[in-house]
Amino acid sequence: MTSLVEVAKAAGVSVSTASRVLTGSSHPISAKTRAKVIATAESLGYSPSALARALVSRTSRVLGVLVSDIVNPYFSVIARGVDDVASRAGYVTMLSNVDRSTLTEINRLQTMRDYRAAGVIIAGSGYVDDPHAPELAEAVRHTRDQGIRLVSLTVRDIGCPIVTADNHAAAHDITEHLISLGHRRIAFIEGPGGMVTSRQRREGFLACMSDAGLADAAQCLPGGFDHEAGHAATMRLIARPPLPDAILAANDEAAVGALNALRQAGIDVPGEISVAGIDDLRVAQFVGLTTVSLPLYEMGAMAARHIIDTTTEPGKPTTTILSHRLLPRETTARRPSPTSA
Amino acid sequence: MTSLVEVAKAAGVSVSTASRVLTGSSHPISAKTRAKVIATAESLGYSPSALARALVSRTSRVLGVLVSDIVNPYFSVIARGVDDVASRAGYVTMLSNVDRSTLTEINRLQTMRDYRAAGVIIAGSGYVDDPHAPELAEAVRHTRDQGIRLVSLTVRDIGCPIVTADNHAAAHDITEHLISLGHRRIAFIEGPGGMVTSRQRREGFLACMSDAGLADAAQCLPGGFDHEAGHAATMRLIARPPLPDAILAANDEAAVGALNALRQAGIDVPGEISVAGIDDLRVAQFVGLTTVSLPLYEMGAMAARHIIDTTTEPGKPTTTILSHRLLPRETTARRPSPTSA
DNA sequence: TTGTACGCGTTATCAC
DNA sequence: GTGATAACGCGTACAA
Numbered sequence: 001m002t003s004l005v006e007v008a009k010a011a012g013v014s015v016s017t018a019s020r021v022l023t024g025s026s027h028p029i030s031a032k033t034r035a036k037v038i039a040t041a042e043s044l045g046y047s048p049s050a051l052a053r054a055l056v057s058r059t060s061r062v063l064g065v066l067v068s069d070i071v072n073p074y075f076s077v078i079a080r081g082v083d084d085v086a087s088r089a090g091y092v093t094m095l096s097n098v099d100r101s102t103l104t105e106i107n108r109l110q111t112m113r114d115y116r117a118a119g120v121i122i123a124g125s126g127y128v129d130d131p132h133a134p135e136l137a138e139a140v141r142h143t144r145d146q147g148i149r150l151v152s153l154t155v156r157d158i159g160c161p162i163v164t165a166d167n168h169a170a171a172h173d174i175t176e177h178l179i180s181l182g183h184r185r186i187a188f189i190e191g192p193g194g195m196v197t198s199r200q201r202r203e204g205f206l207a208c209m210s211d212a213g214l215a216d217a218a219q220c221l222p223g224g225f226d227h228e229a230g231h232a233a234t235m236r237l238i239a240r241p242p243l244p245d246a247i248l249a250a251n252d253e254a255a256v257g258a259l260n261a262l263r264q265a266g267i268d269v270p271g272e273i274s275v276a277g278i279d280d281l282r283v284a285q286f287v288g289l290t291t292v293s294l295p296l297y298e299m300g301a302m303a304a305r306h307i308i309d310t311t312t313e314p315g316k317p318t319t320t321i322l323s324h325r326l327l328p329r330e331t332t333a334r335r336p337s338p339t340s341a
Numbered sequence: 342m343t344s345l346v347e348v349a350k351a352a353g354v355s356v357s358t359a360s361r362v363l364t365g366s367s368h369p370i371s372a373k374t375r376a377k378v379i380a381t382a383e384s385l386g387y388s389p390s391a392l393a394r395a396l397v398s399r400t401s402r403v404l405g406v407l408v409s410d411i412v413n414p415y416f417s418v419i420a421r422g423v424d425d426v427a428s429r430a431g432y433v434t435m436l437s438n439v440d441r442s443t444l445t446e447i448n449r450l451q452t453m454r455d456y457r458a459a460g461v462i463i464a465g466s467g468y469v470d471d472p473h474a475p476e477l478a479e480a481v482r483h484t485r486d487q488g489i490r491l492v493s494l495t496v497r498d499i500g501c502p503i504v505t506a507d508n509h510a511a512a513h514d515i516t517e518h519l520i521s522l523g524h525r526r527i528a529f530i531e532g533p534g535g536m537v538t539s540r541q542r543r544e545g546f547l548a549c550m551s552d553a554g555l556a557d558a559a560q561c562l563p564g565g566f567d568h569e570a571g572h573a574a575t576m577r578l579i580a581r582p583p584l585p586d587a588i589l590a591a592n593d594e595a596a597v598g599a600l601n602a603l604r605q606a607g608i609d610v611p612g613e614i615s616v617a618g619i620d621d622l623r624v625a626q627f628v629g630l631t632t633v634s635l636p637l638y639e640m641g642a643m644a645a646r647h648i649i650d651t652t653t654e655p656g657k658p659t660t661t662i663l664s665h666r667l668l669p670r671e672t673t674a675r676r677p678s679p680t681s682a
Numbered sequence: 683t684t685g686t687a688c689g690c691g692t693t694a695t696c697a698c
Numbered sequence: 699g700t701g702a703t704a705a706c707g708c709g710t711a712c713a714a
Contacts, residue, residue: 001691003690003691004693013700014701015693015702016694016700016702016703017701019692019693019694020693023693027699028699028700029699029700030699030700033699047455048691048692049455050452050455050456051396051401051455051457051690052690052691052692052693053691053692054706055390055396055691055693055706055708056706057692057693060392062456070411070417070421070424071414071417071418071421073412073414073417076412076414077412079411079436080411083411083436083438087437092452092456093435094434094435094436095420095424095434095435096424097421097428108428110388111391112433114389114390114392115391115433116392146342256627257627260627260628282412282568286568286598286601286624342707344706346708355685355686356685356707357684357685357687357709358685361709361710364708366709368683368710369683370683370684389708390706390707392707393707393708393709394707394708395690396690396691396707397708398690398708398709399690
């Protein structure tokens with residue numbers, strides 16, 4: 001590994017000069033020496049040690065991302081958004097799966113700190129009454145004091161800027177769409193219990209039903225964010241007729257689970273019942289699922305920019321809400337025979 | 342940020358002693374000083390700088406992973422396997438999306454080198470007659486010379502250990518299964534053109550058909566690894582009857598695309614035609630797709646272990662083949678009325 | 683068993 | 699314009 005001293009020596013200049021040339025410093029350098037340094041650096045295949053550089057500058061070009069599970073398409077899209085702007089700006093992405101554990105988040109945050117990451121993006125949602133939330137907040141504070149920028153991708157009371165989507169509104173909008181199609185009795189398959197994002201979506205659903213005077217026609221079922229949960233919840237629904245007019249799942253994967261359960265039971269979608277989800281993951285396109293497109297990629301990208309752009313103030317804990325978009329597809333249709341109210 | 346010197350000072354010992362205690366060195370240390378150092382480090386919230394540590398030890402606890410696209414479930418599962426063993430061993434995962442570009446791979450490899458990664462896992466497949474392959478091989482050699490361990494997750498002639506699945510055999514096995522169900526005329530939807538993994542799968546299919554004396558009944562269609570490609574290829578198939586007995590897609594996502602095209606055209610699967618894929622991604626479970634389960638997670642995990650376990654020789658470029666498993670599900674069935682040969 | 687001092691590869695401050 | 703030299707925070711050979 002050729003170091004700066006070697007380059008300097010070979011070029012017949014001092015390390016300082018070599019450094020100045022190679023870092024593109026504004027310090028005045030004669031054209032000839034500059035050329036010479038560049039040439040020898042090139043020929044020696046010199047590549048600066050990001051480690052040494054980070055050690056002295058006290059900050060690296062590392063961007064940390066904490067996701068619950070990268071296999072979950074929700075998070076992989078976010079990670080992709082992060083990495084795209086990161087790599088374009090000469091940064092690297094450090095990824096960690098924390099499996100919805102706040103303790104693990106704290107732990108990984110520490111690791112990112114040990115590497116003097118320029119910033120860390122916390123992508124996972126928090127939990128209602130999370131006993132470890134204060135610890136996380138403390139760790140976040142500690143991390144920020146050290147000059148590391150933080151961004152949360154969900155509304156989480158841990159004292160850092162937020163770049164997110166409006167889960168409440170997204171659920172509200174898709175519910176409204178269902179209602180506009182003539183559906184009245186709508187079942188909502190909830191996300192994981194206690195998760196803030198789950199709750200926001202459920203409340204968005206409930207609020208919309210309430211606003212439409214359909215509070216009594218709303219039904220919530222425990223579920224989860226995965227296929228199995230959506231499937232199971234729907235099976236319970238099928239076992240206790242009559243079926244609702246429509247089913248809204250807390251996310252797309254659960255919605256697909258519901259769809260499958262329905263079709264396996266010989267129930268026509270959207271003929272007999274409509275199904276919708278939230279997120280607009282790839283699988284939603286595959287099955288033609290009506291859903292709400294959440295700006296996942298853009299959330300990751302914007303969070304990354306927020307960290308990289310040193311022009312913006314790091315202090316102010318702003319909240320940025322990126323917009324979602326209703327995506328009607330083939331699993332929803334106008335209700336055939338409206339109920340007499 | 343408290344440094345080692347501060348801890349040492351506060352504990353009333355020298356930096357070396359503090360270092361020895363905190364790194365768990367085998368160097369003899371009196372119980373009392375050890376306790377004292379640990380206590381003060383604890384109270385000061387000391388956390389060693391991974392940067393400084395890596396700088397002096399010339400290797401960090403960073404594990405690089407180069408994937409084509411983390412949004413692709415094939416790669417996210419691999420990444421998860423890597424990160425799980427990495428984090429368990431106190432390592433961090435550095436992720437980079439290279440979008441199937443060899444040049445980008447070289448570039449990111451360089452970045453990982455700049456951070457003195459302990460090792461780098463190259464997950465993406467190479468291309469037949471890739472003009473940049475020699476450059477990559479050169480970069481790999483260069484990287485290894487520097488003590489960075491490398492593992493490729495596909496058969497790629499770049500001079501590094503390989504941990505992979507047998508794509509040829511996987512395709513062969515699933516084809517054999519199709520044949521055993523009575524299918525004769527089988528269409529194969531190819532993966533991306535020029536990709537080595539694609540080619541291996543196609544040849545596995547072709548070899549099996551040949552072995553079964555069905556070379557003439559084999560049909561290959563250009564396709565791709567995504568839903569759209571599978572869908573489009575199948576539409577072409579539908580447009581030129583008669584339909585084959587079965588369709589094998591180069592991967593699950595394309596198979597699901599085929600499945601959707603078929604069903605949209607009102608063709609019953611598996612009643613009229615069988616469909617199968619390769620990989621066993623989550624979506625395959627959702628739709629009940631018959632496929633071959635590839636040890637993606639385990640490939641990532643094993644590659645990570647290969648890098649972390651310093652007991653194993655780094656020099657020998659071994660090739661480890663992890664086993665796959667046939668997974669018959671609901672998209673394949675016995676052929677109803679066998680053709681008269 | 684403990685301490686001293688050097689080096690890892692850079693950047694930055696200061697003098698020339 | 700150019701060049702020493704001091705950090706950055708740590709591991710470690712060498713000395714005590």
